[in-house]
Amino acid sequence: MGDWKTTDGLPRRRRHRALSPLREHLRDTFWFAPTAALVLVFVVWSAATAADDAILTALRDAGDEDAVSDLLGIAEDAKTVVTTISAAMMTFIGVVFSISLVAVQMAAGQFSPRVVRIFVRSRITKTTFAVFLATFVQSLLVLTSYDSQRDPSLVASIPLVQSVLTLILVGLSVVLFVMYVNSTLRLMRVAHVVDLITREALRVVANMPLDVSAEEPVGDISAGTGTGSSRGPGASSGPGPGPGSGSDLGPETARIAHHGRAGVLRDVDIARLVRMARQSGVVLRLVPRIGDFVVPGTPVFAVHGGPATKGLRALSFQVSVGAERTFHQDLGFGLRQLSDIALRALSPAVNDPTTAVQAVDRIVQFLSSVAQRPLGVLLHRDRRGTVRLVQPVPGWAELVDLAFSEIRGCAVASPQVTRRLLAGLDDLLGAVAEDRRAPLVRHRTLLTQAVERAVPEAADRAFALHPDRQGIG
16 A cells, blocks of 8 residues: 655655445445346447447448348357347246345345345345346347348348447356355355455444545545543543544534434434534534444534534435445444354354354454554544534444453353464453453453353363363364
8 A cells, every 4th residue: 555745745644535425325225226237238339329320321332132131140150149148048047036035035134134135235246146137138139230131231230230239248258157156156255255244344444544634525534543432331432532522523503313214323424514513614423333323313423612504404315324234434343244144054043153253253353453552532634724524433442342242141162162262362462452451351350250150160161261262172
């Protein structure tokens, strides 16, 4: 990742640019890619039709009737293939759709219902489905272009380029089908699923840079050094001054309530909110956290330093509320999914401690990645460096509780998991600053006490409380 220089000549790390809300929402839908493919195939078919007409016109202008007759014979031979393709593609699409449904059902039952979104966001699944639909529609369009005339001097259309394009799409469909099957099989493996979840969670962390300057017109995000959160005791984390109190932001002059449907706060349009706050000369504070459930009337924004002008009344339209959480700006969603997978694996109905250990591996990886980062509050600044939007995020203690509380309670009967938890907590204790050790020590102590109460034999207790990064191996 490259560096760039500020106006004072000092190097500063280049920031990751976060996905726009629109792009992120489109990735969470399944209809966009097939719809775009259908529109594109109509455009390409129109261009191929124009090319066929141009070829036929050029040959007739040259008086080459033999060439026209040869092309007509080739097109007639290709018609049989195109007809077969048209009949087979819908069956092919049905097979792909059936495989997807079975894979989604198995993943939801084996891992967690939250991992279904991985299948929805899968690029190879969307691409395969879109190309299959495009091939089917293209074959139908080609069949409509065939002329009933067999006389080379009277034929009005010879869909040669269109037929070649259809064959190319068929070849692409076969390649994508192989890739799709491989991708689906990988998504049914727990190691690959937890790896995908961890990578998306780490991407959220990477989009929270440590420097605090931002180019507001392009919507970059800057993270401030905040301590404190609206979540109560234990939420503060990281050194440095925090803008959590009203005196830091100026007096609170108004609150903007949510007026849309009830649901989970998925994300906010940071670039537009910063721009609106700068134009009104105020500081906005996001009251709920990304991932909170909001209902109509819930305060969403607090206005500091100035009145809520008419333009700020539209602030509620800059938030996205949906049925489920997304990774876009939600720092804790990755841990929630990893914890769910571990809990499902530790349930008596599944009893798969090895899967729980794999989830704990990734939980430790995620916490290690945020161990040295300031948490609790994000500050979003305009181009002049003035704070315009304050966004609460989970603090260090909250992330640790989310990572270990539920798993610790269910892991007492599984020495493989308790050994891995102790090793992970010890690794984290060696990686964090002194002011972040308390929640880790608390969870380690509680886990030790729970095992001592639940395991009667001293030898078994000693074995279960021996830290091991592989659990039992």
